Amino acid sequence: MQTLLDIPDVLYVGGLGRSGSTLLERAIAQLPGVTGAGEVVYLWQRGIANNERCGCGEHFWDCPFWTEVGQIAFGGWHNVDVARVHQLARRVDDVKFVPRMLLGLEGSDFRADLTEYLGYYERLYAAIRQVSGCEVVVDSSKITSLAYVLSHSRSLQLKMVHIVRDARAVAYAWTKVVRRPEITTKTAYMPRYSPQYMAILYDGHHLLLEMLRKRGCRGFACAMRISRRIRRSRCAPSPILSAVPSTRGPFSGTARRH
Template sequence: MGEPRVLYITGWLRSGSTMLGNVLGELPGVLHAGELHYLWQNGILKAGTNSTCGCGADVTACDLWSKVVTSTGGDRLGEARLMTLQQRALLRTRHTRDRIAESTGRVATAPGVAEAVGRTAGIYRTLAAHGGERLVVDGSKFPAEAAALLGRADLDVRVLHMVRDPRATAFSYAKAKDYIDPMSPARSSGFWTGFNLASELSGHAAPDRYLRVRHEDLCRDPRGTLARVLRFAGLDDAPPADADGNVTLGVNHTVTGNPDRLSAGPARIRADERWRTGLSARARAAATAPALPLLGRYGYPILT
């Protein structure tokens, strides 16, 4: 077996990465791991609010993850605590430029970085032997982590940057979900701008392994956009959805992510346009202002 092939999804939250990952996971040899970054905090230490695998079992009781964490030594609490500390100290969005400089060989790698991403690489290798032989999809959405992973010679990492209109994500953040508190429109769009800028920067570590996809294009043309993503990921499969975005989802083994990941059966890739009528003029303006530097770049109008 060669280097594990990984599709690392980055960008701001609530941009459709869970649905995309689950759809890709319907292909043979493709495993959607969900937000793997939180395996140690939520799954092992139970220090987060989302410790259930996509299959419905507790992560450490899941047939897949119990084998993965045991075989990689990830079940040791001390190591899990160290991993979460290193993630916070080295792999936050603010660390993206430093991790890019290291991945491109401009500076020496900071202490702890290789150790932290090495643990993640170990999980990828194990997943590649347990259902992800062709591709592991990681929807963690940490640009600094993506940049650090791109610098590893023992992985074949491709970064998929997902973008969604900031007004839509602000509307989504107006209500809490099972594991995320609500957020004001201005705060949501502030993070939207920071995460998307950092995601673009992460692609600078390896421009030929970076692709940006808009959520709206995935919903408008599901098969065409999925085909584009598959080719980028190095797969030649037909998209596992019809022209209208209909797909049948099986049980998955995602660590953390949108609660919708717990649902299986018929599903449809489609846009949620409720924000167009549900977002007040004041909230719309508050969500638009922080995102102004990137709206035109991503093809979103200022006025909606």
């Protein structure tokens, strides 16, 4: 296995889906020294296991970028035990474990699983940095529990943006029928949820991310509120840009989503 470069700065986008995270990621990924990795949390199943299409149009196993990333990180994707990753995720990467992490009540078994699970992400981020040549990797996974997991890493230079869209717009967006174009073997659609269910998710997840900020998460850039009109946005771009070091690295024009 090749030697990894230093762990990169990781700009993690937290929040709920349909909040504008894709637009935010792709905009930030145009900056020098920044690459957009898409929703990394889904790479294990949708990429490695299901071989869905990458943002470049190629299937995951045929994408030159991800092929090289897998070779550097794990000696090839065939060496990744996806079932083990899912098993670890069920043990540590779930919102039901957030109170335990907030209160510092992790037992030795939990910490061991957390360390092993973090190792997959740390190696993956480092390989993305090496292949892209960029110092900052943007991960738009948005999963609240994963934000807490990553905040426990002693290696990652973690920075976070909490993206918040009007609750009514988010609830409406999740009632719409949206096809998943990355699946080519059949016609598949994203799940749909009722406004009542989304109201519960909206309050709960945003509250937990705010608690992570108040807990003193290092590198918490800002809470970015996406309003109906861009000119009414309550968050200036400077807090986000301050999380991105000024570099002369290559531009990355593609956010690779899985």
